[in-house]
Amino acid sequence: MFSADAVICGAGILGLTIARELIRTGYKDIIIFDKEDGTGRHASGRNSGVLHAGIYYDPGTMKARMCLEGNRRMQEYCEERSLPLFKSGKVIVTRNEDELVTLDELKRRAEANGATVEMLDEKSLAELEPNARTTERALYSPLTAVVDPRAILETMRDELERSGKVRFFFNTRFLGSGPTDAVRTTQGDIGYGLFINAAGAYSDKVAQSFGIAGNYRLLPFKGIYRKLKKPAADKIRGSIYPVPNIKNPFLGVHFSRGVSGDVYVGPTAIPAFGRENYGILKGIDSEFAAILLRDMHMFMENKKFREVALEEPRKYFFKHFFADAEKLVRHIAPHDFISCSKVGIRPQLVDMEKSSLVMDFLVERHGNSVHVLNSISPAFTSSMRFAELVVEEYVQGWKPA
Ligand SMILES: Cc1cc2nc3c(=O)[nH]c(=O)nc-3n(C[C@H](O)[C@H](O)[C@H](O)COP(=O)(O)OP(=O)(O)OC[C@H]3O[C@@H](n4cnc5c(N)ncnc54)[C@H](O)[C@@H]3O)c2cc1C
Numbered sequence: 001m002f003s004a005d006a007v008i009c010g011a012g013i014l015g016l017t018i019a020r021e022l023i024r025t026g027y028k029d030i031i032i033f034d035k036e037d038g039t040g041r042h043a044s045g046r047n048s049g050v051l052h053a054g055i056y057y058d059p060g061t062m063k064a065r066m067c068l069e070g071n072r073r074m075q076e077y078c079e080e081r082s083l084p085l086f087k088s089g090k091v092i093v094t095r096n097e098d099e100l101v102t103l104d105e106l107k108r109r110a111e112a113n114g115a116t117v118e119m120l121d122e123k124s125l126a127e128l129e130p131n132a133r134t135t136e137r138a139l140y141s142p143l144t145a146v147v148d149p150r151a152i153l154e155t156m157r158d159e160l161e162r163s164g165k166v167r168f169f170f171n172t173r174f175l176g177s178g179p180t181d182a183v184r185t186t187q188g189d190i191g192y193g194l195f196i197n198a199a200g201a202y203s204d205k206v207a208q209s210f211g212i213a214g215n216y217r218l219l220p221f222k223g224i225y226r227k228l229k230k231p232a233a234d235k236i237r238g239s240i241y242p243v244p245n246i247k248n249p250f251l252g253v254h255f256s257r258g259v260s261g262d263v264y265v266g267p268t269a270i271p272a273f274g275r276e277n278y279g280i281l282k283g284i285d286s287e288f289a290a291i292l293l294r295d296m297h298m299f300m301e302n303k304k305f306r307e308v309a310l311e312e313p314r315k316y317f318f319k320h321f322f323a324d325a326e327k328l329v330r331h332i333a334p335h336d337f338i339s340c341s342k343v344g345i346r347p348q349l350v351d352m353e354k355s356s357l358v359m360d361f362l363v364e365r366h367g368n369s370v371h372v373l374n375s376i377s378p379a380f381t382s383s384m385r386f387a388e389l390v391v392e393e394y395v396q397g398w399k400p401a
Pocket residue numbers: 009010011012013014015033034035036039040041042043044045046047048049050051052172173174175198199200201202203223267343344345346347375376377378379380381382
């Protein structure tokens with residue numbers, strides 16, 4: 001049987017950053033295992049690559065506390081290793097007068113979170129992002145940046161391997177917990193002193209096999225992107241986001257210039273029928289009926305979910321996707337868009353007993369296992385600070401009740 005002082009399930013950004021933190025606090029023998037053949041095959045390698053800058057989040061939440069410092073550390077990490085980093089900045093624009101109230105609320109939240117933002121009038125917006133369109137005012141975030149998530153993951157994996165303290169087991173699927181202080185995997189049992197569940201879209205299932213988190217389920221939301229062709233792409237300098245509905249966890253279809261210079265538009269947040277349902281049918285498995293039932297339950301019981309479920313699926317059709325995007329810019333036409341293979345799934349934790357979406361990161365400890373249960377956006381941005389918190393508060397500083 002394999003064993004290690006710490007065993008981590010999941011080689012996404014959280015699995016890797018938590019391993020870095022464990023090493024920093026003295027761990028010398030860590031196994032990271034993942035069911036895929038490499039790092040970042042799911043959310044961490046399929047996101048927008050935007051380093052958010054602490055604007056949206058309710059002051060005091062973990063997201064608010066982790067995001068800005070995570071952004072700073074991730075930018076520093078990229079700079080020190082000459083990894084792609086585009087300090088793009090971002091503007092949040094309003095589509096009508098009603099959204100000005102939320103724009104002001106975003107400014108208030110940003111300032112309470114210590115973020116740097118500037119309210120722009122239409123003239124200053126035009127100087128910064130000439131093709132952006134707004135009603136009266138827009139919010140500018142100079143610290144928003146864009147990275148290449150896959151390059152970061154590969155570099156981290158390489159550094160962890162070279163430390164001599166981490167072994168990666170790929171193509172190794174978690175099957176269940178037990179016997180005592182061991183987990184069952186497709187490659188055999190792995191014994192541990194400390195187990196970390198960083199399994200992203202499956203973290204609820206992994207936690208439940210330890211007998212916890214019974215009231216939680218992860219529901220998948222599909223994020224489809226499109227790309228802009230030249231010369232339309234040249235008219236977008238950085239990132240242009242709409243004012244979101246701050247009661248739900250998604251930020252809305254936006255324009256974002258990536259590190260390669262390509263301009264992406266998206267992602268949607270369409271309820272999906274499988275945790276890895278990346279295609280129309282691909283990734284739909286035996287859990288399909290259970291997911292559909294949970295979606296129906298949430299549709300009946302939760303207004304926020306109902307709004308998303310009614311609004312988002314229309315965006316499968318280009319006409320509706322385009323209608324959303326064109327509200328953010330002055331000059332764009334349907335023929336400026338091309339399809340794009342990039343698609344991600346955002347697992348969103350739902351408290352089934354309360355029929356509510358869990359809006360913040362969530363971590364639980366059970367015996368000598370720690371479970372990261374809701375690594376929603378901006379968990380990529382926040383990961384380095386979030387991982388530090390997981391280790392400080394749930395590993396080192398943990399006092400059993
Ligand atoms: C479309 C989209 C856009 C986003 N945009 C942004 C953004 O711009 N900025 C930002 O900060 N965040 C963004 N996010 C959120 C961000 O990507 C996630 O918060 C973050 O990547 C979560 O990391 P993770 O390590 O928890 O999960 P993951 O990256 O999903 O990693 C979990 C790993 O666990 C493995 N695993 C699962 N089950 C098992 C099992 N049974 N056995 C073994 N291994 C298992 C998986 O294979 C996977 O590799 C976005 C997400 C999506 C989907």
